[in-house]
């Protein structure tokens with residue numbers, strides 16, 4: 033039965049049928065690069081083919097917020113949820129942007145507050161690790177910014193924090209750090225050695241100026257006319273109302289293959305979190321029983337929030353887990369949970385996505401992910 037439902041469609045064909053990446057581009061997409069993000073064409077394909085204007089589109093593991101943002105751009109109501117605090121900030125900024133004037137005002141206030149802030153207290157090990165990325169002058173400003181922004185959950189502050197998350201590390205002219213990866217926070221010891229070996233210079237920045245420059249660039253394209261919503265819930269316990277969503281497009285963690293907390297340790301540090309604590313709250317388990325229970329509860333929630341007749345698309349990758357590198361087809365592994373809760377399984381689309389275009393672009397095939405698949409689900413009308 034199941035084998036008949038598994039079909040192979042080149043997802044690149046889906047993408048090409050739609051529009052090219054440059055047609056879909058928007059300045060906000062460069063806010064912050066983050067591991068395992070959707071290419072823009074995937075949300076556009078599903079949003080435009082399976083929803084109409086005014087519908088509600090939801091992503092339960094929204095990462096940097098591409099699905100809700102693309103929903104808004106298509107005049108749908110976009111809602112994103114992610115348990116990781118830095119992903120929540122990035123999603124929030126996408127669904128509730130601010131104007132350049134508001135950003136300028138926010139930076140004026142920040143400057144005033146930063147000048148009054150004392151940073152001469154004992155530094156933690158994480159502070160010391162963070163300092164490796166910056167010149168002394170830049171790091172002092174980063175510490176002040178961190179201190180004044182912690183606990184400020186105003187809309188302007190959240191948007192400003194999102195810009196900062198995208199500037200903490202990278203190799204552009206506005207990045208605060210020495211030249212390094214933009215998508216993930218590199219390990220401090222590795223960076224230390226790398227700096228020595230390559231005689232890297234740590235740039236001296238005026239961080240507020242960098243934020244303004246980046247803000248102007250991000251806000252260059254017109255923002256959607258509609259605003260969306262961002263949540264910071266565990267996917268097993270969503271605060272969304274039952275039957276409130278027309279379509280779900282989402283991509284959960286693939287067992288324990290990704291390490292979102294560690295990969296974002298510097299961004300989490302800036303927001304005032306220790307990545308080790310955040311790791312405990314995220315689904316990062318390679319054990320089939322733990323992952324299975326997490327996904328069962330999360331799929332129950334997806335079913336609950338979806339309207340009868342609504343569609344749900346889940347992108348997952350095949351993985352190899354455990355010391356014996358046991359191969360698991362995650363989509364097939366999840367099917368019983370989808371069926372038990374009441375979903376009709378329409379099909380699984382097996383990808384032929386070229387490696388550079390996958391969600392998991394940073395992991396090579398021999399490290400784990402061989403293929404990604406999309407599970408097509410429908411909630412029956414009578415439920």
Ligand SMILES: C[S@@+](CC[C@H](N)C(=O)[O-])C[C@H]1O[C@@H](n2cnc3c(N)ncnc32)[C@H](O)[C@@H]1O
Pocket residue numbers: 066068069070092093094095096097098099113114115116119265266267268282283284285286292313314315316
């Ligand atoms: C494959 S990524 C999704 C990426 C997203 N599609 C994008 O385009 O950026 C999976 C996400 O699940 C989040 N996550 C992990 N455990 C979670 C949990 N228990 N509840 C909600 N989100 C969680 C991670 O922070 C990560 O952003």
